[in-house]
Amino acid sequence: MPKHQAVLSLVAMGALLAAGFMTQMTPARAFGIHSNAQCESPAVLRAISHRFSIADRNVLKRGLAIEDYLNIHQNRYVPAGHSSMIDRRFCHGKVAMNDGHTREIWYMIEAGQGFAGVGGNVEYCISGLDPWRINGAYCRSVR
Numbered sequence: 001m002p003k004h005q006a007v008l009s010l011v012a013m014g015a016l017l018a019a020g021f022m023t024q025m026t027p028a029r030a031f032g033i034h035s036n037a038q039c040e041s042p043a044v045l046r047a048i049s050h051r052f053s054i055a056d057r058n059v060l061k062r063g064l065a066i067e068d069y070l071n072i073h074q075n076r077y078v079p080a081g082h083s084s085m086i087d088r089r090f091c092h093g094k095v096a097m098n099d100g101h102t103r104e105i106w107y108m109i110e111a112g113q114g115f116a117g118v119g120g121n122v123e124y125c126i127s128g129l130d131p132w133r134i135n136g137a138y139c140r141s142v143r
Helices: 003-022 042-061 139-141
Strands: 066-078 090-097 103-110 120-126
Touching: 042 066, 042 103, 042 120, 066 103, 103 139, 120 139
Parallel strands: none
Antiparallel strands: 066 090, 090 103, 103 120
């Protein structure tokens, strides 16, 4: 892509973001997960379901899908400034899977860690479905 086209693309993106501000849409809302999202937030649960479907299709290859979320609750909340500069909300519950099993899920919602630092990010781990222990033994990093 020539330089002038790249610059025009950036200008267009800036104009779209500015238009969002003018219509009371904040960047966090534009990207889905709000920085202060609660554990049971539909946007958070949709993000987890979507990311899990991609992980199953490309890595696990077991044909699994999340059908429902059960007993979702917050384990703890670590505000910015306590041990880091990022607000973190730790959540736990169960997921009903399409294979008939119910598994435990742990996830962490991080403020300001979304795309380009806008909005929130969610990291999750489902019991028994982290074969390489990316989240540590027993999903420790998101507990």
